[in-house]
Amino acid sequence: MLIDFFYTLKKAGLPVSIKELLVLLDALEQQVVFGSVDDFYHLSKLCMVKDEKHFDRFDLAFGHYFHDLEMIEDFESFLIPHDWLKPDWIKNLTEEEKAQIEALGGFDKLMETLKKRLEEQQKKHQGGNKWIGTGGTSPFGHGGYNPEGIRIGGEGRHNRATKVWEKRQFKNLDGTAELNTRSMKMVLRKLRKFARTGAADELDLAGTIKSTADNAGLLDLKMRPERHNAVKLLVFFDVGGSMDYHVQRCEELFSAVRAEFKHLEYFYFHNCIYEKLWKDNHRRWQENISTWDVLNTFGSDYHVMIVGDAAMSPYEISEPYGSVEHMNDESGYTWMQRLLEQWHKVVWLNPVPEEYWSYTNSTVMLHKIMSERMYPLNLDGIQSAIDNLAK
């Protein structure tokens, strides 16, 4: 029962489990849909796919699976003798259509052509060519419900259904994303230190019981502040230039981080950290913040995450006036040193896969400056980075 179908989906990389297959079979048994491929397509999609980003993969797999099946079905339909079809459809023809059939040389001629057509199709069919798809332009298509019409009708139904999955309208939603916000948040959760600070607005049940008992049974309510994550995080994002390729992943990280940490500050920089940082990319030249201020504002209890591809000219790090954008009095190296002196829990997340790091001089340099605390921006990388921060 649909086991091949199930494995086709599985092979296509859809996260399907037996549970979904059983539900689908259950639905079929309860006759939610009746023998229409179109409906079956929607039903199986409903049961098997749980995320719109997988729709495209499902459409592909479904198309693949049913393409093979259609061939078998077409083959069977050749075996239907033509006189079996005759009585029913001829009643349905209008005068106009009958005239059209006459125009094609009468009924017998039509049947002959049809037979020939079918034979021809069978041959082509064995060749693996989907001949019937072009059948729509044949004279038989004209009549609408003539013999082939029944077959074409069946086929047409297929085609209509086929269209839905061949449209593949969910193409751009698919992304074999290495990470998603959910898994990222789960990893970030490790970096939690719970503390109770702020206004006391939660009932302290244990405290209340104790103090009520102490009070000889007279109710004495105790309140306490709500528990929340006390880890403070400072994130520096590299923007522009080569970072444009990694924007989506950085956005995902950003949204995950922002949802997880209450004490979160972020700043942008370009390529390497110099004397100026900014918070709004549109106004980076008008509203920037001195890096000295940032160094002095955020205490050493902050955890620092730097996100950047570390790909630049080596001079941008090692030399004063090396920046591509402005005249920097002091080298990026000096600023990195200051940053590492102020904060001890610092990691660098690099969206470029680890195996390419060694090809870029500046990446190697920064990896060294960071004393090897540079991690790739994927799930494992974030995990190790967080482990390092939580140490």
Next chain:
Amino acid sequence: MTKFTGTDNYVATDDLQLAVNAAVTLQRPLLIKGEPGTGKTMLAEEVAGAMGKKLISWHIKSTTKAQQGLYEYDAVSRLRDSQLGDDKVHDIKNYIKQGMLWQAFTADEQVVLLIDEIDKADIEFPNDLLVELDKMQFSVYETGETIQAKHRPIIIITSNNEKELPDAFLRRCFFHYINFPDKQTMQEIIKVHHPDLKKGMLNAALEVFFEVREVPGLKKKPSTSELIDWIKLLVADDIPIEALQNKSIKEAIPPLYGALLKNEQDVEMLQKLAFMMRRQG
């Protein structure tokens, strides 16, 4: 059993109808996703209306806990009552407040339960409801009783995709993604809301609407609900059809654009686009 086929004021596409009917027949929760403003929440109301069932809505906020959907034990008022010597205090049942799930489970007839915007809650929220949704039962620890669904409710869950939902939860649901309606469906939808609208006006408005949606880089594309509001305004303000016809949005910003674009950056972008076109033209 009656099949859901949309209602007088809600146009449901074939696949959406199938999704609802499958969920009703197999008694599984139906998870609905889709762009904001495509009528996710409305679906539950309309299903309830069409099938003549009561609707129980549970709107999820970021602070909502799964337990609140089952029941809450009000320890503080019991403690207070015990101080005051109230007789109520001897029965713990007096202090258990039923949640939405409890109400849906114990209703005398089948109800439609809407769990709205489940993605707003904490990331673990859906996991806390697994057994309850699967077995449609839960136990009340305080009294030791087990609440079992008399009639399995029709559960419709909506999500705006702010958080990813856990796999175990997804496996228990049917999943349907409401596509953005195509022009034809859109015409049907508008007809439902503005039956008197002239055909020419409708076409012109739709043209402008889909053109605005095509503008690359919009932060929030206008959706069905915005279109309906916009047309309402157009009709109310008696905007002549000429104001919409034969004018690309690149030449003139559509009238009352505030109903379509909800973000000042998007408005700015449209203005810039129009400005550039004028300069080139």
